[in-house]
Amino acid sequence: MGLLDRLNTRKTESHPAARAAEAAPIRPTKALKKFLTSLTQRESPVLLDLGPVVGSNVSFFGEQLGCKIFVEDIYAEIERHAKQDALEKLPEALAKRFAQADGAVDGILCWDIVDYLSRPAASALATQLMRVLRPDGALLAFFGTVAPPPVPRYTKYIVADESSLVYRDADATRGRQPVLVNRDILKLFDGLRVADSFLLQHNVREILFRKPAA
Template sequence: MASPNQSFWRFFRGSAADVPAAPVVAQKLARRSSGLNELGRNLKCDEPLCVLDIGATSPSNISYLTSMGHKVYSEDLLAASSDPELKATSEDGKPILDSRKFLADNLIYPNGQFDVVLCWNVADYMDESLVKPIFARLWSVMKPGGKLLAFFHTQDAGPQAPCYRFHIVNAEMLEMQVIGPGKDQRKAPSGTVHPGISASLRLQRVFNNRHIENLFRDFASIKFFLARDNVREVLVAR
């Protein structure tokens, strides 16, 4: 029989079943990026640049870029696209997202504002009805000669390929962290509050080289970097 003292401490501490499990932290994977390394030539300049990051928000990226003297704007467009108010129907009855409403609340900047845009893998996970309108808007808000970095999966990537949050470590290294469901709300620069991503993001499509070239047909130049992890990196100039 347990002593009163033992019973007291058992009650005070609680059983193992009463202790909440520690939150699971998504593991970060290291990845070398040739596209980022190439972009680094632009980032290493004497005058401050205006940078737009449209991937999942990364404090590491903000810290890294501001330490170089650059001004950073961040918009999580995948989270913004999960807003249920964007749901609409096309003329042929298919479900789509309202691109006009989306662009009325996001990417609201003057023409020619940005020197650099970090797209990461947004295009692969974005609803198809928003992809072309988003890149058309990005073309408008970039300065002539500005650079845009984007990642695209190759045909070897399976439909379950996870969507990552990218953290810049140094001039050529990234840390990748899987984006899971989240309930946190996000506020767009327009002031609109977007709900968090309510489900794991799924790969929507795989762009081949011709599709990518067509997506950036209004840009001045495009350069491809093929990596070993079923990802094609693209650096384009406005």
């Protein structure tokens, strides 16, 4: 290793900003902008966020876009069931969880929740999401395209701007499940159509689903 390489390594290792960036990298997103466009076409859009609550996301969607936001932290539900060793009960819990009326939601931020679910749980969740989404509403979901890492982690997605997200990892009891192929994804959300799909360089497929207009 040359002197410059060593200096570069030391610089990267020691700099707190570099460490923070490594722990919470900023990644591009292509589908978020389209999702936002679909939301802003409504007067006071209703948004369902399935990820852990993120204060800045609430401000972004609530203050800037005027959304009414429902926060349903499904990661926490998965964690709770995993810690209680009761994952077989998760499909039933997900089927009962959403109190929203049929077609009451304009947009759903599903993030990568489906990657953490068994097939029955994913199916129960997808059924509920398709139920609460209004016709022409949008659902944004991410799917990993490579084998999950050995150490279970989940990701908090923080909106940096309409074209980028901060990926903040945190410890998890249950990790990602085997990668879903496109056919499985389409089957899972068979009541929706794929409006856009982007395969990003960091091995994530972003899919924007739309519910067909009634």
